[in-house]
Amino acid sequence: MVTPNSKRAPQKPGSARGGQKPGSGKGPLEFYVTSGPGTEGALRDELSELGFRSVRLNRGGIPFFGGWEDGWRACLQSRIGQRVMVVLGRYPAQDQDELYQGAKALDWSEYLTRDQTFAVAAFVHESCGVANNLAALRVKDAIVDRLREETGVRPDVHRDDPDVRVFLYWTRGRATVYLDLSGVPLFKRGYRQSGGEAPLKETLAAAALRLSGWDRKIPLVDPMCGSGTLVIEAALWACQVPPGIWRERFGFERWANFGDKEAERLERLRGKLRGQVYGHPPRITGFDLDETALESARVNARAAGLRLSFRRMPLRELQVDGQRRLLISNPPYGVRLDADHQLYQELGAAVRRLQGWRVCLLTGNPQLTNYMPIRPIAEHPLKNGNIDCRLLVYEC
Numbered sequence: 227m228v229t230p231n232s233k234r235a236p237q238k239p240g241s242a243r244g245g246q247k248p249g250s251g252k253g254p255l256e257f258y259v260t261s262g263p264g265t266e267g268a269l270r271d272e273l274s275e276l277g278f279r280s281v282r283l284n285r286g287g288i289p290f291f292g293g294w295e296d297g298w299r300a301c302l303q304s305r306i307g308q309r310v311m312v313v314l315g316r317y318p319a320q321d322q323d324e325l326y327q328g329a330k331a332l333d334w335s336e337y338l339t340r341d342q343t344f345a346v347a348a349f350v351h352e353s354c355g356v357a358n359n360l361a362a363l364r365v366k367d368a369i370v371d372r373l374r375e376e377t378g379v380r381p382d383v384h385r386d387d388p389d390v391r392v393f394l395y396w397t398r399g400r401a402t403v404y405l406d407l408s409g410v411p412l413f414k415r416g417y418r419q420s421g422g423e424a425p426l427k428e429t430l431a432a433a434a435l436r437l438s439g440w441d442r443k444i445p446l447v448d449p450m451c452g453s454g455t456l457v458i459e460a461a462l463w464a465c466q467v468p469p470g471i472w473r474e475r476f477g478f479e480r481w482a483n484f485g486d487k488e489a490e491r492l493e494r495l496r497g498k499l500r501g502q503v504y505g506h507p508p509r510i511t512g513f514d515l516d517e518t519a520l521e522s523a524r525v526n527a528r529a530a531g532l533r534l535s536f537r538r539m540p541l542r543e544l545q546v547d548g549q550r551r552l553l554i555s556n557p558p559y560g561v562r563l564d565a566d567h568q569l570y571q572e573l574g575a576a577v578r579r580l581q582g583w584r585v586c587l588l589t590g591n592p593q594l595t596n597y598m599p600i601r602p603i604a605e606h607p608l609k610n611g612n613i614d615c616r617l618l619v620y621e622c
């Protein structure tokens with residue numbers, strides 16, 4: 227049922243070095259997987275389940291320790307993480323000068339030579355009193371000066387599509403410099419061909435699925451599936467398809483220390499993960515009123531190598547058939563689509579009718595709970611773009 231493509235870009239010749247390097251150079255590398263607001267707990271559970279070491283709950287993202295292959299594996303396997311980063315260095319920096327000196331002292335040549343471009347982004351806490359872009363500029367200068375002194379050549383900055391993405395986190399006199407292994411953010415799986423009207427980000431859909439408590443065994447239905455993000459992510463999860471398997475190239479594949487040997491190791495890892503794909507998920511179905519949205523869902527599911535059932539049906543026609551199911555959906559909520567009093571009444575009626583089902587609704591409209599005949603057993607605050615949302619979980 228699942229046939230993930232195995233496309234990958236031609237391998238780049240280059241250095242075959244790949245030993246542990248950042249930090250002390252000896253111990254395990256420290257990785258940090260960034261997450262959307264409210265999804266940290268789900269991401270922690272995901273990374274633990276995937277067998278990463280020393281996973282710890284943290285606001286904004288989850289750290290873990292390991293070797294380079296663990297970082298690559300996180301890029302390939304995390305459904306909820308937005309980016310995977312490695313700590314290149316951490317140092318005290320009370321002012322811009324110390325920020326510059328600390329960044330200049332780091333070993334950049336492992337990752338960045340005259341052949342690579344780079345870009346720096348920064349988040350600076352207000353306690354440091356320096357604007358994000360100014361701090362990013364100081365780190366950029368430090369990198370350029372260090373490499374020019376070492377090699378006589380200054381590396382180029384490429385803002386939109388750099389080979390090496392550097393991220394600075396500077397707070398309370400302490401700077402942490404990361405390299406971003408992901409490249410483009412991980413929600414861009416590569417299977418989405420068609421967007422639909424208000425599609426969920428794949429990473430948010432994956433987080434909602436985990437927070438719903440779904441066991442990946444009972445049938446799942448999204449009666450307002452739009453472009454199909456929830457059902458596609460559900461099927462990929464149930465089948466253990468690595469969400470990064472369609473990626474032509476991750477950020478780390480463009481670094482100077484990623485040579486032919488590393489490319490071979492990565493290919494072996496991809497092969498191993500592909501070998502773990504499981505072909506018999508429970509029944510997963512998407513319905514919607516809108517035929518155009520359903521066509522997008524079909525196209526996206528096919529691109530993900532999935533054969534899923536999508537059919538035009540209004541919510542009010544959804545019936546119980548004696549089997550326990552998970553209904554999970556992201557109904558329209560007025561901020562991006564017109565709020566619909568009648569639809570919310572239909573949702574309330576569905577919760578009454580679907581005895582024995584679990585119903586999970588991701589909504590940005592706080593009014594929705596007023597239409598429900600029962601109280602949710604759990605509420606998870608999340609963000610859909612800039613919109614404050616909640617995932618409401620009902621046991622009907």
Ligand SMILES: C[S@@+](CC[C@H](N)C(=O)[O-])C[C@H]1O[C@@H](n2cnc3c(N)ncnc32)[C@H](O)[C@@H]1O
Pocket residue numbers: 421422423424425426427449450451452453454455456513514515516519539540541542556557558559563569572
């Ligand atoms: C916010 S969108 C869902 C987006 C989807 N999660 C995605 O990622 O593409 C809400 C969907 O509900 C559908 N819808 C609205 N009222 C409906 C109804 N009464 N029955 C079935 N679908 C409905 C709309 O056509 C729209 O596709």
